[in-house]
Amino acid sequence: MSFVKVCAVADIPADGALGVEIDDTPVALVRTGDEVYAVNDICSHAEVSLSEGEVYNGTIECWLHGSCFDLRSGKPTNPPATQPVATYRVKVEDGDVYVSLGSDD
Template sequence: MNFVKVCPLAEVPADGALAVEVDDTPVAVVRSGEEVFAVSDICSHAEVSLSEGEVYNGTIECWLHGSCFDLRTGKPTNPPATQPVATYKVKVEDGDVYVSLDSED
């Protein structure tokens, strides 16, 4: 598993998201409570940045049309989105956030 350092944890807002790039892939690093997640930063419905949306109850909401995506699975929890967004593995070490785009465990 190839993890890439993307940012200090302190840069990720509490119950919010930060846009980063990993190997030219737009990624939203999201903090929900004490947990940190990484999902595609591109909404599967409207192709806008998810990191600009609201984070609540383990989801991130697209600011344009209001679709929410589960931070664990990437699946939409309400319309208009019907396709999931990619989710990525995250680890936090020594105050820094690392993301892996690898799909295998």
């Protein structure tokens, strides 16, 4: 599995999100407490950037229509979205965030 160094943990707002691009894939990095998550940055319902939304209770909210997505599974927790967003593996080493887009590499 190949991980790519994306940014420093400090670059991600506390209880917030940072939109980045990894190999042409839009990714929202989300920090809640000491945890960092990575989900696809495009809402499965309205194709807007999730990283511009609010982060709370283990979810990220799409600012346009209010769908929330679970940061662990990518599944929507309320309508109008019905399709999950992709989630990616994250590791933090020496204060830096690494993300793997691949599921089997």
